[in-house]
Amino acid sequence: MSERIVRPRADQESGGHLLEVRDLFVEFRTRDGVAKVINGVSYHLDAGETLAVLGESGSGKSVTAQAIMGILDSPPGFITGGSIRYRGTDLLTLPEEERRKIRGKHIAMIFQDALSALNPVFPVGWQIGEMLRLREGLSRADARRRAIELMELVKIPAARQRVRDYPHQFSGGMRQRVMIAMALALNPAVLIADEPTTALDVTVQAQIMDLLGELRRELDMAMILITHDLGVVADVADRIAVMYAGRIVEHADVHALYEAPAHPYTRGLLESIPRLDHKGQQLRTIRGLPPNLMRIPSGCPFHPRCPYARQECVDVVPAVHRLGGDRTSACHFAEEVLDGRI
Amino acid sequence: MFRYIVRRLLQMVLAFFGTTLIVYALMFAGQGDPIQALAGERPVSAAQRAYLTEKFHLDQHGVGGFFYRYADYVTNLLRGDLGESLTGRKIGDILAQAWPVTAKLALIGLLVAIIIGVTCGVVAGIRRGGVFDNATLVLTLLVLGVPTIVLAPLAQYLLGVKLSLFPPTAGADPSLYALLLPGIVLGCLSLATALRLTRTSVAENLRSDYVRTAKAKGLPTRRVVGVHVLRNSLIPVITFLGVELGNLMGGAIITEGVFNIPGVGFNLFRAIRTEDGPLVVGLVSVLVVVYLVSNLVVDVLYAVLDPRIRYE
Numbered sequence: 306m307s308e309r310i311v312r313p314r315a316d317q318e319s320g321g322h323l324l325e326v327r328d329l330f331v332e333f334r335t336r337d338g339v340a341k342v343i344n345g346v347s348y349h350l351d352a353g354e355t356l357a358v359l360g361e362s363g364s365g366k367s368v369t370a371q372a373i374m375g376i377l378d379s380p381p382g383f384i385t386g387g388s389i390r391y392r393g394t395d396l397l398t399l400p401e402e403e404r405r406k407i408r409g410k411h412i413a414m415i416f417q418d419a420l421s422a423l424n425p426v427f428p429v430g431w432q433i434g435e436m437l438r439l440r441e442g443l444s445r446a447d448a449r450r451r452a453i454e455l456m457e458l459v460k461i462p463a464a465r466q467r468v469r470d471y472p473h474q475f476s477g478g479m480r481q482r483v484m485i486a487m488a489l490a491l492n493p494a495v496l497i498a499d500e501p502t503t504a505l506d507v508t509v510q511a512q513i514m515d516l517l518g519e520l521r522r523e524l525d526m527a528m529i530l531i532t533h534d535l536g537v538v539a540d541v542a543d544r545i546a547v548m549y550a551g552r553i554v555e556h557a558d559v560h561a562l563y564e565a566p567a568h569p570y571t572r573g574l575l576e577s578i579p580r581l582d583h584k585g586q587q588l589r590t591i592r593g594l595p596p597n598l599m600r601i602p603s604g605c606p607f608h609p610r611c612p613y614a615r616q617e618c619v620d621v622v623p624a625v626h627r628l629g630g631d632r633t634s635a636c637h638f639a640e641e642v643l644d645g646r647i
Numbered sequence: 648m649f650r651y652i653v654r655r656l657l658q659m660v661l662a663f664f665g666t667t668l669i670v671y672a673l674m675f676a677g678q679g680d681p682i683q684a685l686a687g688e689r690p691v692s693a694a695q696r697a698y699l700t701e702k703f704h705l706d707q708h709g710v711g712g713f714f715y716r717y718a719d720y721v722t723n724l725l726r727g728d729l730g731e732s733l734t735g736r737k738i739g740d741i742l743a744q745a746w747p748v749t750a751k752l753a754l755i756g757l758l759v760a761i762i763i764g765v766t767c768g769v770v771a772g773i774r775r776g777g778v779f780d781n782a783t784l785v786l787t788l789l790v791l792g793v794p795t796i797v798l799a800p801l802a803q804y805l806l807g808v809k810l811s812l813f814p815p816t817a818g819a820d821p822s823l824y825a826l827l828l829p830g831i832v833l834g835c836l837s838l839a840t841a842l843r844l845t846r847t848s849v850a851e852n853l854r855s856d857y858v859r860t861a862k863a864k865g866l867p868t869r870r871v872v873g874v875h876v877l878r879n880s881l882i883p884v885i886t887f888l889g890v891e892l893g894n895l896m897g898g899a900i901i902t903e904g905v906f907n908i909p910g911v912g913f914n915l916f917r918a919i920r921t922e923d924g925p926l927v928v929g930l931v932s933v934l935v936v937v938y939l940v941s942n943l944v945v946d947v948l949y950a951v952l953d954p955r956i957r958y959e
């Protein structure tokens with residue numbers, strides 16, 4: 306089964322997308338009720354490109370990634386619909402053992418807080434080498450040698466000396482580099498970076514983003530960059546998917562989206578970026594709070610916060626409007642927003 | 648680490664002198680006439696009195712005299728001479744007889760706690776909220792709630808007398824088999840605590856971020872749990888078991904009493920009852936050393952297990 310997956314020939318079967326999430330539904334069943342976390346998310350990723358998934362906390366961006374990886378905590382999380390195709394094979398129908406073999410080897414993931422994401426009681430070299438020993442059958446010595454190479458690849462100074470150090474002995478930025486080295490160990494085709502810079506200082510953020518961009522190019526990976534920071538996205542991503550309340554509300558090329566957003570939520574996000582030429586003015590924000598996922602508003606879930614909301618928005622769930630090419634917007638007035646008429 | 652150990656050893660010296668001083672003071676300061684106490688109701692001849700006064704330095708009075716006798720005692724102790732009990736037996740000999748019994752008993756108890764407690768704790772932690780978890784929760788609550796003074800005679804009566812699975816009492820120079828039942832009874836309390844500690848620790852660690860990372864690395868579940876989770880979960884458990892070993896080695900007065908086991912606790916209890924001052928002080932002094940050493944070992948072990956702990 307896994308042999309079939311690695312063969313690129315399978316690409317053709319799904320229209321050439323390396324990874325394609327289609328109509329994904331995820332809910333969290335808790336004691337307090339059912340939270341509809343993902344409500345029909347679709348996106349795709351082609352080889353060698355970077356897709357940014359943007360959204361506030363609780364918009365479902367990380368949960369989608371965990372569903373792709375197959376590491377969703379279940380219970381409480383349940384995938385109730387949709388498909389996740391990797392090179393044409395629906396991952397959701399694979400037996401767990403087959404899925405496990407895809408993790409790390411084909412699709413790897415790095416996490417937000419590298420300090421808690423790394424095991425505190427094992428040296429970093431051991432943790433990087435663990436995958437090589439278990440998945441590739443490398444000897445202890447070879448795994449360490451390879452771990453040092455990987456640490457050098459992600460530009461950790463004095464890698465040879467530091468391979469025996471523990472996670473807490475590294476700085477935040479260096480720890481995230483260790484995470485990246487670990488994710489790259491098996492040469493994955495897809496790297497999912499879940500808010501990789503959120504826990505870091507601003508200067509370190511830039512270094513890590515640069516490193517990720519550089520490595521993606523060098524190793525010819527495709528990358529899904531999950532973030533809530535519009536500023537991080539612009540330089541690295543090719544396309545952006547904006548998520549709100551478990552839906553993709555807008556999907557566009559980076560430049561097109563920055564030029565003219567086609568959804569009021571995206572527009573709100575862009576306007577709430579602090580700008581030097583608006584110095585001294587009050588920072589614009591999106592009023593209100595993200596919805597409670599146990600009680601998602603009727604119609605367009607963004608309507609209680611939308612400055613342009615009308616009766617239609619309260620009553621009818623907006624369809625996904627195609628705006629030419631890959632571009633979509635889930636707004637009743639997508640064209641008007643895009644043209645600036647609203 | 649080396650400096651830490653040296654510092655801890657120095658602290659141990661202080662703790663040792665402090666404890667023996669207090670125990671020595673408690674045992675002897677309150678006594679009226681130690682020589683008469685020694686002889687009980689019988690009259691003491693002048694020659695005997697003079698001999699004993701000379702031997703125990705009782706001619707020195709007041710606080711100065713007390714410290715003189717204490718210094719004398721400690722000097723002998725450091726030479727390895729624990730002195731004699733009031734009944735004239737060498738305390739060293741009593742210990743040499745009692746200690747192996749207590750040590751066996753303690754190890755049986757600890758093994759029971761490790762094998763059953765930790766294993767069940769891991770299973771309960773993984774299946775938190777399940778039938779097994781709830782069953783062990785109730786059982787451990789029961790064990791923790793029932794005092795040894797009830798549990799020991801109960802086990803002795805049911806398993807020893809009624810069902811005759813084990814010898815009901817151990818007696819002098821007991822076999823390992825005779826120590827099994829008392830060992831299990833003794834280990835029950837540690838078992839219950841170890842189980843609960845392991846369960847909580849495993850359940851907590853299973854939710855942590857590094858488990859998600861380990862899964863994302865494509866590791867099999869048994870490795871994620873067996874290596875990543877277990878290694879972290881056992882840190883507090885091993886610390887607890889180390890301290891517990893120190894406690895168990897100190898002898899179990901009730902268990903040894905009920906099952907008639909001639910261990911340290913048994914001797915200590917008898918010494919206290921018969922007001923045998925030298926024996927009490929001798930036994931306690933050795934207990935203190937055992938306890939201090941086991942605590943030091945636990946602390947060092949803790950640093951070895953958890954690289955984040957560094958004693959500088």
